[in-house]
Amino acid sequence: MLPFFIFLSAFVGQARTATPSSKTTTVVLFGDSFTDQSRAHSIANGTYPGKDYQEVFPPADTAADGGVQWPWYLGLYGNYKIWNYATGGAVCSNALTPLFGEPDVVSGQMDWFVQDHIENKRLGLNPEEFVVVLYIGTNDIGIHSFATDDQSPTVSLADLANCQLQTLRNLFKLGARRFIVNSLIPLELTRLYSPSSAPTIYYPAPHNGTQWNARIYNFVQTMNALLKGGVLALRQEWAARGASVQMFDTYGLFTEMYHNPTRFFNGSAPANVTGHCHQCPDADDYRQCGMPGPISLATAETVLPISETHSCGGANELHPSEQTGRNLAMEMFRAISGHSKFLS
Ligand SMILES: *[C@@H]1O[C@H](CO)[C@@H](O)[C@H](O)[C@H]1NC(C)=O
Numbered sequence: 001m002l003p004f005f006i007f008l009s010a011f012v013g014q015a016r017t018a019t020p021s022s023k024t025t026t027v028v029l030f031g032d033s034f035t036d037q038s039r040a041h042s043i044a045n046g047t048y049p050g051k052d053y054q055e056v057f058p059p060a061d062t063a064a065d066g067g068v069q070w071p072w073y074l075g076l077y078g079n080y081k082i083w084n085y086a087t088g089g090a091v092c093s094n095a096l097t098p099l100f101g102e103p104d105v106v107s108g109q110m111d112w113f114v115q116d117h118i119e120n121k122r123l124g125l126n127p128e129e130f131v132v133v134l135y136i137g138t139n140d141i142g143i144h145s146f147a148t149d150d151q152s153p154t155v156s157l158a159d160l161a162n163c164q165l166q167t168l169r170n171l172f173k174l175g176a177r178r179f180i181v182n183s184l185i186p187l188e189l190t191r192l193y194s195p196s197s198a199p200t201i202y203y204p205a206p207h208n209g210t211q212w213n214a215r216i217y218n219f220v221q222t223m224n225a226l227l228k229g230g231v232l233a234l235r236q237e238w239a240a241r242g243a244s245v246q247m248f249d250t251y252g253l254f255t256e257m258y259h260n261p262t263r264f265f266n267g268s269a270p271a272n273v274t275g276h277c278h279q280c281p282d283a284d285d286y287r288q289c290g291m292p293g294p295i296s297l298a299t300a301e302t303v304l305p306i307s308e309t310h311s312c313g314g315a316n317e318l319h320p321s322e323q324t325g326r327n328l329a330m331e332m333f334r335a336i337s338g339h340s341k342f343l344s
């Protein structure tokens with residue numbers, strides 16, 4: 001697939017230019033389980049998602065947020081057509097941080113984009129009408145990777161950030177002209193990366209919570225600073241070429257949700273951003289909370305009634321809940337329309 005992609009790139013660069021406008025009709029998303037609706041499950045199911053893949057929604061399948069993922073709400077709020085290439089377990093580049101081998105942003109997910117939108121070496125989407133959203137990094141820096149010192153000795157956080165910027169460059173070559181890079185969320189506030197040393201479903205092994213929490217904080221802050229610098233540099237480079245590159249402060253939005261839960265979580269139970277919708281009585285036995293495996297996506301039946309899930313910030317120890325996703329979708333809708341304080 002990769003040579004095909006490089007071959008194409010040479011031909012489709014002469015696209016029209018675009019500036020942020022209210023004409024946005026389409027959103028193209030790349031990412032991981034924070035965005036995936038059913039691609040990872042479909043792969044696990046033996047039904048590899050191909051061209052024009054239509055996602056499977058509940059009740060046939062639930063995403064890692066325990067239900068419907070935020071891009072669906074974004075489509076609803078902005079009346080956008082959504083092309084969601086995000087895949088649970090994905091990283092920016094499997095060459096850098098192989099992890100689970102899911103289709104990665106820079107190549108596997110990009111190949112899907114090419115299959116769907118490049119025909120006869122031409123981009124089928126109008127660059128003035130679509131925006132690319134890149135929202136990746138949690139797995140790249142997380143457990144089984146940087147968080148646990150399992151990364152390759154020759155891979156750094158700078159490589160991970162560069163991978164995201166390279167993805168933007170590749171899409172630019174294909175004709176895309178409007179980009180939003182979502183920063184990493186405050187992972188230090190999730191149960192998985194909290195200062196507690198107690199076992200969790202995703203990481204039952206003994207660890208020093210104090211160090212663990214400080215490490216992930218450092219990685220998230222560093223990644224976000226690298227991404228911000230890279231986005232600014234690309235913006236300058238592309239200024240005369242009609243492309244727009246912006247950063248959405250997911251970190252800031254999630255922090256605001258965390259500190260103002262009653263403003264964002266309206267379920268019938270009290271707002272709760274420290275607990276999560278799916279509770280597991282025994283962290284050493286993931287089966288008790290309905291998950292298929294300790295590092296798989298949560299497919300647990302919703303333990304709480306849906307009205308109560310509107311109260312929790314997290315679906316589980318790592319994944320934001322559906323209600324958090326709704327809040328993200330609303331703010332991303334504002335961002336795409338140019339009115340969000342989290343967009344810069
Ligand atoms: C899994 O496979 C079944 C049968 O082919 C199909 O109906 C279902 O939609 C698939 N699930 C996903 C998430 O793709």
Ligand SMILES: *[C@@H]1O[C@H](CO)[C@@H](O)[C@H](O)[C@H]1NC(C)=O
Nearest residue numbers: 197207208209210211212214
């Ligand atoms: C965990 O790490 C912190 C900070 O380095 C240290 O103060 C503490 O003693 C460690 N705890 C254990 C149980 O080793």
Ligand SMILES: *[C@@H]1O[C@H](CO)[C@@H](O)[C@H](O)[C@H]1NC(C)=O
Nearest residue numbers: 265266267268307310326327
């Ligand atoms: C909570 O707010 C969402 C909109 O974000 C709305 O769709 C839902 O019905 C509300 N839930 C309750 C229980 O009020």
Ligand SMILES: *[C@@H]1O[C@H](CO)[C@@H](O)[C@H](O)[C@H]1NC(C)=O
Nearest residue numbers: 270271272273274275276279
């Ligand atoms: C939130 O949920 C956690 C875990 O279920 C619980 O320990 C905590 O007391 C809850 N907080 C509130 C404000 O309900």
